[in-house]
Amino acid sequence: MDDRAEHPFIELIRHRGSVERFDPRGALDESQIREIVADTVEAPSSFNIQHWRFVAVRRAEDKERLRRAAFGQRQVSEAAVTFIILGDLLGVEKLSEAMNAAVKQGALARNKADSWIRQAERIYADGRQARDEAFRSCSLAAMTMMLAAEARGLGSCPLSGFDPKQVKREFGIGDRFEPVMLLAVGIPLEEETARKPRFDVDQVLSFDRSRF
Numbered sequence: 001m002d003d004r005a006e007h008p009f010i011e012l013i014r015h016r017g018s019v020e021r022f023d024p025r026g027a028l029d030e031s032q033i034r035e036i037v038a039d040t041v042e043a044p045s046s047f048n049i050q051h052w053r054f055v056a057v058r059r060a061e062d063k064e065r066l067r068r069a070a071f072g073q074r075q076v077s078e079a080a081v082t083f084i085i086l087g088d089l090l091g092v093e094k095l096s097e098a099m100n101a102a103v104k105q106g107a108l109a110r111n112k113a114d115s116w117i118r119q120a121e122r123i124y125a126d127g128r129q130a131r132d133e134a135f136r137s138c139s140l141a142a143m144t145m146m147l148a149a150e151a152r153g154l155g156s157c158p159l160s161g162f163d164p165k166q167v168k169r170e171f172g173i174g175d176r177f178e179p180v181m182l183l184a185v186g187i188p189l190e191e192e193t194a195r196k197p198r199f200d201v202d203q204v205l206s207f208d209r210s211r212f
Contacts, residue, residue: 026187087134
């Protein structure tokens with residue numbers, strides 16, 4: 001018996017799948033892309049640093065350049081837009097700006113904001129930890145973007161197979177940022193394959209101590 005909660009959002013989670021074929025005639029205008037990103041940035045991030053940045057690749061010639069950097073994966077060029085999701089490796093430098101906005105809005109006390117800034121600067125002085133956190137935050141943003149697309153009747157496909165150096169070179173991305181993943185978004189073709197099965201809960205869950 002399936003007694004999981006029923007809610008439109010739960011249906012989105014159950015229905016979402018990685019699209020293999022997009023309708024290449026599909027298009028999204030700038031306002032639609034902005035709406036998707038506006039929902040995406042509601043994702044959580046460490047200290048609210050908001051490490052994510054997005055390059056929305058729309059033009060056919062640019063998508064072909066990105067496709068070459070992604071080892072020829074057709075979703076990149078067939079989708080209406082393919083996002084390059086970038087992690088800001090120096091995101092902590094923007095934390096004061098984010099904290100000041102939170103204090104001004106009344107969402108955070110000044111003393112707590114100052115404490116967060118000191119903690120984050122200490123933690124992310126370690127370049128490896130800063131990189132790991134940028135990747136974690138961008139992964140949360142990517143999942144949020146996939147669900148934002150799904151809610152609009154669109155399909156998506158996250159892609160980790162690409163040459164990051166080539167992507168940075170082709171799209172003028174500086175050393176401060178690291179491509180975390182590509183996310184193709186567009187109109188799925190009707191002959192979409194069935195959603196792939198997941199492991200059973202008992203295979204992935206343990207309580208209180210790991211049994212894996």
